[in-house]
Amino acid sequence: MKKTITYQDITSGQVAGPVDVCIIGSGAGGSVMAHYLTRAGLKVAVLEKGGYFPPEELGRKEVTLLTRIEGMTIFSPATGEHTRVSLITGECVGGGTVASESVTWNFPLPVLDDWERMGLKSWARSSRLAGMQEELNQLLSVRPVEMTSHNGCNQILMIGAEREGLSWKSIDRPVTSCMRCGNCTQGCHYGVKQDAANTFLTWAQEKGCDIYSGTKAVKLSVNYPGPDDMPYREKLKTASGAAKDDLLRELLQRAKAAPAKFTITAEVMDVKKPVPRSGQRECKTLTVHARQVVMAANPIGSVRLLLKSGINPHGVVGQRFTTHPTSMQCGRFGKNLQLNGWDGMNDSIEVHHYAYVNKDKPYYQPEKHGFLFEGALSLPWGIANLLPGWGQEHLALMADMNHLACIEVNVKSDQYGVITPDGIRFDISEADNERQLFGTWLAGRMFFRCGAKQVFTGIPGLVLDSPSQLDQIYKQGRGKRKGYMQKQANMYSGHVFGGCIMGTDPESSFADETGECHELKGLWVADGSAFPTNVGVNCAMSIMFAGRKIAADFIAKTKKTA
């Protein structure tokens, strides 16, 4: 992609626009919106908080890249009464698609059915939606990983699943000629991952979209309301005659006085320099006037910007946050088994037997099932943090790093939390805990099926030396809290949803089924924030799919209004 507009390119106090659309966030949702809206002839500006990192600056370094391309709540996790989940989101041009393992699932059809039941009729299964999904898959060259490309860690999951009688899948990925270097989560050094920066944002740029990087939107101002916005919509409903004319005239005059309906104030920083210890970087102010605004800064960013801007109709912003709490289980194998799990493609096998996508299968039990297994191993810092203890005991475990395999248990939570301006409140439910425990137990079995000498579970302090100890998984806890319902359990997730959800009722949802705010027309949401439920699978494609559908609805509505 061409160079983005950065701190070096603007003067403090610079004003941009008015543009037709300002998109806040450049990840899976924002990038797709940018592509389709520019293609429809609209003038689009994208504001991205993180920096732009071309392929030559990506990959290879575990922590260095973590701090460059990901926004984290590692040190300030989502916390509830008995849960702690560290959230990881993309924070660079291309967002989470740059840092993801590229696992690609089509938007799950059972989730579309759920959304339809919630009243989101245009999300019902249809040839229109199927066509959009197919189009995205083709644009991103999505294809399954070849059987000979699975590394040792993923082969363990595959063989363990086979021996346990569970179905598995060689995952689909949007990658052309993968180099299998093992550094997907540090961004693709070879530029072959079809992330949003390499695809939709590049195409949008070619059509004239302006992409600002290092640009954090700090305030969204509404310069004037329209006749369909609250409270004028209600006032106009009851007014008649001269009173109604006066109201309409007032609205028209206010609209004439402002450059556009919305103004976004942003701080532009040089994000490609180390952050000083004060945490405060120098910044320049950028003002963007926009006729319409799309929120796509992931649930945390979108919610916080709206709350900070005082936009919170009926108090719904920040509500219905949800995620896929994930734990990692680790198997230690004998010295005769060289796995080198850090090498080769990470996360290329998924076991979806008990995933929500199979909810219609006769064996599926909703209170216990609803999770995915993923084969994944981290780099040395991640592995060191995963393994228990310290001192000589820990050193011995680390010396066996090449004989370790890991399995993630990725749960489709049925619980909802709240995003606030300074925190995220979230607790897993009793059923989520059951799902985690069953997943942990099964992962343990799969490791032992492949001859593991030891299994380090995600439950604090629980190490299994033999299959006969597997039932300990259901017994381990602290006081009344069992399994993962304790803050010392290390759970994390890169999949975040909700906070500005779509729905039919303006009293309980932010946006209608097209993604446009019920109470403030021209304000849209087009990323995971809009999801009224989570999806139970790796979500980059689901968010792109939502962005594709919302873009189509946006264009149709805008044409109609014009």
Added chain:
Amino acid sequence: MGAVAAAVGPWSLAGRKGYAATADTPALQFITPSEYRFIAEMAKEIIPAEPVLSGQVDPAKNIDNFFAGQNYNPDFLIMFRYLRLIRMANPMIPALKKLVPATYKDIMDFKRTISFLGYYSDANGEADLPPEKRIVWPRLGYGGPKPEDWWPPDKEDQLDRALLVDRIKEAGL
């Protein structure tokens, strides 16, 4: 004394220009000498590997280098808030272990996280060194970043299933 220094805290962070070397600390760019001493001591407890004990690898200095030159993310700075709390709590750790085991575990987890950052991660500086000059990663069998001229093998090594003994079957479970 360390706990008192932590309570007082490093003042004027924005204006601080680093610290010259002293008898027991190297020149520092980002962390304070008292933080350096605390992390160095902590790292020896958490990672009692020969290179750390001998000073050949200095996780505390690595952390200083990392934050001064590599960290782009404000979230990582929260680490220093926790470090301050842990330094204050440090004299009470034996009591916490007995009385509040969950808090004790949290403290030890944090000590691990920061010590491991300075030793195992690329904050150790080994990503930019030729393999023969690396100290930590060869001990793990970790190859580090691929060289620019690297090319993948045609296929990944396939595991020999005969080596994967089914312990569940063996145990009759």
